[in-house]
Amino acid sequence: MSDNNVVAPSLGALRRRHSSKWRRFEADVLPMHVAEMDFQIADSIRNLIVEMAQESDLGYLGPVPEVAAAFAGFAKKRWNWNVDTAQVKMATDVGVAAVEIFRTLGRPGDQVVVNPPVYGSFYNWIKEAKLEQVDVPLVRTDQTWQLDLNALEAAFAAGAKFYLLCHPHNPVGKIYSLEELQAIAELAHNYGVTVVSDEIHAPLTYAGETFVPYLNAGEAAAKTGIIITSSSKAWNTAGLKAAILVSADEAMAQRLSKLQPDMHWRTSLIGAFAMAEAFTNGLTWIDSAVRTIEANLAFMSQQVAAKLPQIIISSPQNSYLAWWDVSALNLGDDPAATILAKARVAVVAGTDLGAGYGQFVRFNFGTSRANIEAAIDAIAAIQK
Numbered sequence: 001m002s003d004n005n006v007v008a009p010s011l012g013a014l015r016r017r018h019s020s021k022w023r024r025f026e027a028d029v030l031p032m033h034v035a036e037m038d039f040q041i042a043d044s045i046r047n048l049i050v051e052m053a054q055e056s057d058l059g060y061l062g063p064v065p066e067v068a069a070a071f072a073g074f075a076k077k078r079w080n081w082n083v084d085t086a087q088v089k090m091a092t093d094v095g096v097a098a099v100e101i102f103r104t105l106g107r108p109g110d111q112v113v114v115n116p117p118v119y120g121s122f123y124n125w126i127k128e129a130k131l132e133q134v135d136v137p138l139v140r141t142d143q144t145w146q147l148d149l150n151a152l153e154a155a156f157a158a159g160a161k162f163y164l165l166c167h168p169h170n171p172v173g174k175i176y177s178l179e180e181l182q183a184i185a186e187l188a189h190n191y192g193v194t195v196v197s198d199e200i201h202a203p204l205t206y207a208g209e210t211f212v213p214y215l216n217a218g219e220a221a222a223k224t225g226i227i228i229t230s231s232s233k234a235w236n237t238a239g240l241k242a243a244i245l246v247s248a249d250e251a252m253a254q255r256l257s258k259l260q261p262d263m264h265w266r267t268s269l270i271g272a273f274a275m276a277e278a279f280t281n282g283l284t285w286i287d288s289a290v291r292t293i294e295a296n297l298a299f300m301s302q303q304v305a306a307k308l309p310q311i312i313i314s315s316p317q318n319s320y321l322a323w324w325d326v327s328a329l330n331l332g333d334d335p336a337a338t339i340l341a342k343a344r345v346a347v348v349a350g351t352d353l354g355a356g357y358g359q360f361v362r363f364n365f366g367t368s369r370a371n372i373e374a375a376i377d378a379i380a381a382i383q384k
């Protein structure tokens with residue numbers, strides 16, 4: 001294994017891991033649910049963690065200009081975006097960043113627009129901040145999902161205060177185009193909506209696809225938006241607990257200055273320095289991880305076509321999550337429960353990502369081909 005060849009270790013080694021993915025279910029279950037990859041982490045991140053532990057360098061987080069500088073360097077190289085490093089703040093994780101933004105800039109009962117099917121924690125964050133969720137579902141056209149701009153405008157016109165954008169989108173792997181982002185920004189500007197853009201999956205964009213950070217989509221976007229992100233999803237270090245929130249406008253920075261300063265101290269020291277390391281020296285690793293993910297997507301699609309051709313897979317442009325329409329498999333009211341009980345494979349139930357998605361499941365293919373094949377074989381065997 002090396003940064004040039006990012007792969008997953010054996011199932012035996014994976015089962016020794018301590019994370020939720022490997023502990024939530026019984027030992028015979030193959031976990032293909034939570035958004036953790038099984039790949040080995042980047043060498044330089046591993047070395048950094050070992051060195052900090054060896055030096056007993058495990059105290060509280062102090063000033064970390066390294067993080068903003070590293071993110072700005074990555075954003076310039078990958079997305080040609082000039083980040084104002086003075087407008088980068090730390091948070092424990094992306095969830096904490098979202099909740100604190102809602103609490104600080106919003107008032108209980110404020111409406112937040114989301115686009116189901118979407119990452120289930122979005123709903124929890126909105127509830128935790130005592131805000132109200134407003135659904136503007138993505139519209140499906142066969143294997144792709146589109147934003148309904150008219151419905152978005154209607155929700156903004158009806159009084160929404162926030163738009164929690166998932167860009168790139170979990171679970172469908174959609175990347176919003178520059179035109180779509182500009183249309184969103186125009187609407188947000190006209191209706192006084194604050195766009196909170198969760199861009200945690202962005203570094204996992206496939207070769208040939210173009211990702212534009214919301215804040216780099218023009219003046220209206222810069223004025224209306226806040227990006228929440230981390231290296232933790234893309235470099236597979238979710239347990240290290242560090243994230244950032246970024247703005248690109250003085251008035252927005254002024255609003256964000258009211259965030260609890262304690263957010264900084266509640267962030268992990270190792271997490272912050274691992275993030276600086278990822279954004280600075282993690283490019284070889286991330287390119288290799290994306291190559292593996294793209295190859296896995298092709299492999300998974302081919303396996304599904306051969307063994308479970310009734311499944312319709314959405315076409316992702318990013319990341320390692322597949323959104324499967326399993327309605328034609330006739331797995332009952334709760335296909336994820338049936339798959340868990342009968343195939344001993346854990347997938348995420350569609351209903352966790354939005355009401356009305358009961359016949360969908362989310363399948364994580366950020367693992368070895370052996371695990372992908374074993375999971376698909378086990379699910380296919382349910383039919384027999």
Ligand SMILES: Cc1ncc(COP(=O)(O)O)c(C=O)c1O
Pocket residue numbers: 035092093094095096119166170198200201230232233238243
């Ligand atoms: C879109 C999205 N945002 C945020 C997270 C979680 O981020 P954090 O652990 O930093 O809260 C995930 C995890 O899967 C995700 O898919």
